[in-house]
Amino acid sequence: xxxxxxxxxxxxxxxxxxxxxxxxxxxxxxxxxxxxxxxxxxxxxxxxxxxxxxxxxxxxxxxxxxxxxxxxxxxxxxxxxxxxxxxxxxxxxxxxxxxxxxxxxxxxxxxxxxxxxxxxxxxxxxxxxxxxxxxxxxxxxxxxxxxxxxxxxxxxxxxxxxx
Numbered sequence: 001x002x003x004x005x006x007x008x009x010x011x012x013x014x015x016x017x018x019x020x021x022x023x024x025x026x027x028x029x030x031x032x033x034x035x036x037x038x039x040x041x042x043x044x045x046x047x048x049x050x051x052x053x054x055x056x057x058x059x060x061x062x063x064x065x066x067x068x069x070x071x072x073x074x075x076x077x078x079x080x081x082x083x084x085x086x087x088x089x090x091x092x093x094x095x096x097x098x099x100x101x102x103x104x105x106x107x108x109x110x111x112x113x114x115x116x117x118x119x120x121x122x123x124x125x126x127x128x129x130x131x132x133x134x135x136x137x138x139x140x141x142x143x144x145x146x147x148x149x150x151x152x153x154x155x156x157x158x159x160x161x162x163x
Contacts (some may be wrong), residue, residue, distance in 0.1 A: 002042060006162065016142070017133075020153050024044075026096070028095045035060065039143075040048045049092070056106075057098060073078055073097055073098070073151060074097070074098045074099075074100060075093050075097045075099050075100070076099075076100040076101075076102065077091050077099070077100070077102070078101075078102045078104060079101055079102070079103050079104065079112065079158070080104050080106050081092075081103060081104065081105045081106065081107075081108075081110045081112065081146060081156070082105075082106050082107035082108060082110075082126075083107050083108045084146075084151055084154040084155050085155060085156060085157040086112075086144070086146075086157070086158040088158070089157070089158040089159065090158060090161065091144075091159070091160050091161070092098075092157045092158070092160075092161040092162075092163065093161070093163070094136070094162070094163050095136060095138045095139050095163065096135065096136065096137060097135070097136045097162075098121055098133065098134075098135050099133065099134055099135070099136050100128075100131060100132070100133045101131070101133075102129055102131050103125070103129060103130050103131075103132065104119050104127075104128075104129040105124060105125070105126045105127065105128055105129065106126050106127055107126050107134045108125070108126055109124070109125050109126075109148055110123065110124070110126075110146045110148055110151065110156070111123040111124070111146055111147055112132070112144060112145075113144060113145055113146070113147050114134075114142055114143070114160060115142075115143075116138060116140070116142040116143075116160075117134045117136075119134050120132075120147070123147075123148055136144075136160075136162045138162060139162050139163065140158045140161075140162055141158075141159055141160070141161050141162075142159070142162070143157055143158070143159060144157065144158045144159070144160055145157040
């Protein structure tokens with residue numbers, strides 16, 4: 001045990017000596033504290049600008065429409081499916097936007113379909129998710145729905161608006 005403590009003390013002493021030599025020579029391996037703070041302080045305006053175009057969920061459970069802002073951009077939406085509804089139940093994009101829908105089945109056995117764009121997930125039990133991507137190249141209002149049994153008739157539908 002004494003040998004281990006002696007070895008540890010020797011390693012610490014060598015580390016301190018190397019650190020002191022580097023500081024004396026002006027070769028500190030650490031930048032000054034002001035530079036550390038400056039480098040790690042995020043530019044809030046840049047973050048908001050970068051996130052805003054793709055952060056399109058309104059976060060509400062009442063089906064408020066999601067609006068995207070820049071045409072031709074990638075728009076990602078998380079659509080939660082449960083017995084017997086989708087949240088959000090309205091998605092709005094611009095023509096030629098690339099659309100990514102992450103369908104999260106949080107309850108029951110469901111799928112997600114948009115016939116107008118020929119896209120659909122598999123039918124699967126919760127809790128799972130599947131990602132669909134397409135280009136919104138047709139202007140109009142299109143229904144998305146669950147094709148399992150009578151789920152569509154029971155209200156498991158939503159609207160994709162392409163402006």
